Amino acid sequence: MNNRRHYSLTLRLALIFALLAFALLATLGVALYRELERELIKRDDGALIYRADQLRNLLNDSNTLELIKTKPELFQNMLGNSESVLSIAAPGQKPLLLVNPGNIEIPNVTPVPKDHALGFSDVHHLPGVNGVPFATVAASIDSGDLGSLQVTTGRLMTERTAMLASYRLSVFVLACIASIILALVGYLLVHRGLLPLRRLAKHAQGIGIANLAERLGSHGTPKELLPMIDSFNTMLERLAKGFVQLGQVSTDMAHELRTPINNLLGETQVALQQNRSIENYQQLLASNVEELERLARMLDNMLFLARTDPASALRQRQELSAADEVERMADYFEGLANDVDISILAQGEGVIWAEPMLLRRALANLCANAIKYGAPSSELLIKATPDAEGISLSVSNRGETIPAEHLPRLFERFYRVDESRERSSQSNGLGLSIVATIMQLHGGRYSVTSEAGVTCFELFFPRREA
Amino acid sequence: MNILVVEDEPKAGNYLLNGLQELGYSVSLARDGVDGLHQALETPFDVIVLDVMMPKMDGWEVLRRLRKEADTPVLFLTARDDIADRIKGLELGADDYLIKPFSFAELVARLRTLTRRGSSREEEQLHIADLQIDVLKRRVTRAGTRITLTNKEFALLHLFATHQDQVLSRSMIASRVWDMNFDSDTNVVDVAVRRLRLKIDDPFQLKLIHSVRGIGYRFDTLP
Numbered sequence: 254m255n256n257r258r259h260y261s262l263t264l265r266l267a268l269i270f271a272l273l274a275f276a277l278l279a280t281l282g283v284a285l286y287r288e289l290e291r292e293l294i295k296r297d298d299g300a301l302i303y304r305a306d307q308l309r310n311l312l313n314d315s316n317t318l319e320l321i322k323t324k325p326e327l328f329q330n331m332l333g334n335s336e337s338v339l340s341i342a343a344p345g346q347k348p349l350l351l352v353n354p355g356n357i358e359i360p361n362v363t364p365v366p367k368d369h370a371l372g373f374s375d376v377h378h379l380p381g382v383n384g385v386p387f388a389t390v391a392a393s394i395d396s397g398d399l400g401s402l403q404v405t406t407g408r409l410m411t412e413r414t415a416m417l418a419s420y421r422l423s424v425f426v427l428a429c430i431a432s433i434i435l436a437l438v439g440y441l442l443v444h445r446g447l448l449p450l451r452r453l454a455k456h457a458q459g460i461g462i463a464n465l466a467e468r469l470g471s472h473g474t475p476k477e478l479l480p481m482i483d484s485f486n487t488m489l490e491r492l493a494k495g496f497v498q499l500g501q502v503s504t505d506m507a508h509e510l511r512t513p514i515n516n517l518l519g520e521t522q523v524a525l526q527q528n529r530s531i532e533n534y535q536q537l538l539a540s541n542v543e544e545l546e547r548l549a550r551m552l553d554n555m556l557f558l559a560r561t562d563p564a565s566a567l568r569q570r571q572e573l574s575a576a577d578e579v580e581r582m583a584d585y586f587e588g589l590a591n592d593v594d595i596s597i598l599a600q601g602e603g604v605i606w607a608e609p610m611l612l613r614r615a616l617a618n619l620c621a622n623a624i625k626y627g628a629p630s631s632e633l634l635i636k637a638t639p640d641a642e643g644i645s646l647s648v649s650n651r652g653e654t655i656p657a658e659h660l661p662r663l664f665e666r667f668y669r670v671d672e673s674r675e676r677s678s679q680s681n682g683l684g685l686s687i688v689a690t691i692m693q694l695h696g697g698r699y700s701v702t703s704e705a706g707v708t709c710f711e712l713f714f715p716r717r718e719a
Numbered sequence: 720m721n722i723l724v725v726e727d728e729p730k731a732g733n734y735l736l737n738g739l740q741e742l743g744y745s746v747s748l749a750r751d752g753v754d755g756l757h758q759a760l761e762t763p764f765d766v767i768v769l770d771v772m773m774p775k776m777d778g779w780e781v782l783r784r785l786r787k788e789a790d791t792p793v794l795f796l797t798a799r800d801d802i803a804d805r806i807k808g809l810e811l812g813a814d815d816y817l818i819k820p821f822s823f824a825e826l827v828a829r830l831r832t833l834t835r836r837g838s839s840r841e842e843e844q845l846h847i848a849d850l851q852i853d854v855l856k857r858r859v860t861r862a863g864t865r866i867t868l869t870n871k872e873f874a875l876l877h878l879f880a881t882h883q884d885q886v887l888s889r890s891m892i893a894s895r896v897w898d899m900n901f902d903s904d905t906n907v908v909d910v911a912v913r914r915l916r917l918k919i920d921d922p923f924q925l926k927l928i929h930s931v932r933g934i935g936y937r938f939d940t941l942p
Contacts, residue, residue, distance in 0.1 A: 613899055617899065
C-alpha cells in the first residue's frame with residue numbers, strides 16, 4: 254500500500270482557480286499600469302514644453318523682462334505649486350529669476366537653440382530626489398536688448414508617483430480579492446459537483462450480504478461517473494453470482510453429507526437394538542468404514558477445491574511425456590474397463606507442462622467417468638495432440654449423448670445430469686469440478702462435447718513459457 | 720517395537736493405543752505435549768507418533784525440543800491439509816506425516832517403514848509358502864507351475880510379498896503400484912487384486928491374498 258497522503262480534489266481545484274484569477278488580473282493590471290504611466294508622462298512633458306514655449310513668447314517682449322525684475326512673485330504664482338522649478342538666466346550669470354520653492358538642485362541641461370521648436374524629445378528625465386522622477390526642459394530665448402537668455406523649467410513628479418503607487422496598490426488588492434472570491438466559488442462549485450459521488454459512496458456503503466441484488470442508481474449523476482457506476486454494478490453482479498454459488502455449494506455439501514451420516518446413524522442404531530452375532534457386528538463396522546471413507550473422500554475433495562493457492566501447486570510443475578501419461582492411465586484403468594468390456598486405446602506424443610499428481614488426478618477423473626458411462630463393448634480413447642501453443646488431451650467414450658443443456662453445467666460442483674440415478678457411493682458429484690479447478694490452476698482450458706453417442710472431454714495445457 | 724503416541728484427543732489416543740498394542744507393539748500414550756516430551760526424553764523409543772494441535776505445548780514445540788536431544792523417528796499427525804504446514808513439520812525434523820482422517824492400516828505401514836529405514840535391502844528371491852518370486856527376472860512360480868503376470872500384476876504381487884502380514888489400504892496400493900497419490904472414487908485396486916487372485920490364488924488350495932473388510936488387503940500364509 255502506498256502511504257502517501259490523499260489530497261483533496263476540491264481544495265486543489267479551488268487553489269488553482271485562485272492562482273489563475275490572480276495571475277490573470279495581475280497581468281491585466283500591469284499592462285494597464287504601463288499604459289497609464291506612459292500617458293501621464295506624456296501629459297506632464299507636454300505641460301513643461303507648453304510652459305517653456307509660453308516663456309519664449311513672453312520674454313520676447315521687453316516689458317515682460319521689466320515685469321520679471323519688478324514683480325517676480327507674479328511668475329512664482331504662475332507656476333502654482335511647490336514642485337515646479339523655473340530659472341531665467343543669461344549664460345554664465347546669476348539668474349534673473351529663480352523660482353525654486355522645493356530647493357531642488359537644478360541640473361545643467363543643454364538648452365534647445367532659439368530657432369528650434371520644442372518637442373517631447375527635448376524633455377530630460379532625471380532620477381530626481383528620493384526616487385521621485387524629475388523632468389526638465391531648457392531653451393534659449395532671444396530677448397532683444399538683454400541678448401540671449403536661458404530658460405530652464407522643471408517639475409518634480411511627486412503627485413504622479415503617488416498616483417501610480419495608489420494605482421498599483423489597487424490593482425494588487427483587486428487581484429487578491431478576486432482570487433479569494435474565485436477560490437471560494439470554485440470550492441463551493443466543486444464541492445457541489447462532487448455531491449453525486451458522495452451519494453454513491455453512501456449508497457455503496459449500504460450494500461451488504463442482505464441486499465446484494467441492489468444496484469447503484471445512475472439517476473442524476475454526471476456523465477463522467479457513468480462508467481464507474483457501470484463497472485461497480487457489474488462487480489456487484491459477479492459478487493452476487495459468486496455468493497449464490499458459494500451458498501449453493503454449502504447447501505449441496507450439507508445434503509451430500511446427509512446420506513452417509515444417515516446410513517451410519519441408522520445402521521448403528523438398528524444394530525444396537527439387540528444382541529447380535531460377531532459376524533453381524535463386523536459387517537456393521539465394515540459398512541461404517543465404507544461410509545466414513547466416503548465422507549473422508551468428500552472432505553478431501555472439498556478441501557482440494559477450496560484451496561486457492563495456485564503458486565504452491567504450480568511450483569512442482571514438470572515436463573511430462575504425454576505418451577507415458579496416457580499409457581499410465583490406460584494401465585491403471587485396464588482392469589476396471591475390461592470388467593465392462595471396454596477397451597482402452599491410448600495414443601499421442603508431446604510434452605505436458607503440469608504438476609504430475611494434479612494431471613493424473615484430472616485424467617483419472619475423466620477416465621473413471623468414461624468407463625462408468627461408456628457403452629459395453631466400446632472403445633475408450635485417450636489421446637494427446639500437441640500444437641504450437643501447448644497440448645490438448647482428450648478422453649472420449651461411446652455412450653448415451655448428454656443433452657446439450659447439461660453440458661455447460663457439468664463442471665459445477667455437485668451437478669448431476671440425472672439426480673436419482675447417480676447418487677451412488679461411487680460418485681460424489683465433485684469429479685469434474687476438480688478437473689475444472691486443476692485446469693484453472695494450470696492456466697489451461699477444459700471443454701466437453703457430446704454428439705451422436707460420443708462424449709469427449711478435452712483438456713488443454715499451455716506449453717512451458719520460455 | 721517401542722512406540723510413543725502423543726495425542727490429546729481421548730478417543731483418538733485410546734484407539735491408537737489399543738490398535739497398536741493388538742498388533743503386538745509396546746505402546747506408551749502421552750495425553751499432552753509436556754508429558755510427551757518428558758517421556759520421549761526419558762525412554763528410548765523406536766518411533767514417536769505426534770499430534771500437532773495440542774494444548775500446553777503443541778507438536779511443533781515438542782519436535783523442536785526433542786530434536787535438540789534425540790533423533791528418534793517422528794511421524795506427525797495433522798488435521799490441516801496445508802502444504803506450508805507439512806513442509807514446516809518436515810523442516811523441523813519430522814520423518815513423515817499423515818493427514819487426518821487417515822486409515823489405521825496406513826499408519827501402521829508408515830510406522831514400519833520408518834523403523835525399518837536403513838536396514839531395508841531389496842531381496843532378490845522371495846518365498847512365501849509354495850510361491851516363488853524371482854525379482855530380477857520377474858519370474859513367478861507357484862507349486863512348480865510358471866505363472867505369467869502383466870507388469871502391474873507383478874508390481875502388485877511384489878508389493879504384497881514385501882509387506883507380508885501387513886494390511887495394505889487401497890490408497891497405499893494405488894500410490895505404490897500406479898503412482899496415483901490420491902483417493903480415487905473408483906475400485907481400480909479391487910479389480911486389480913481380483914485379477915491377481917485369479918492367477919495366484921484361485922487354482923490353489925492355500926489362499927495368500929486376504930480381504931480385510933473395510934480396510935484393504937493382507938498377504939500371508941494364514942488361512
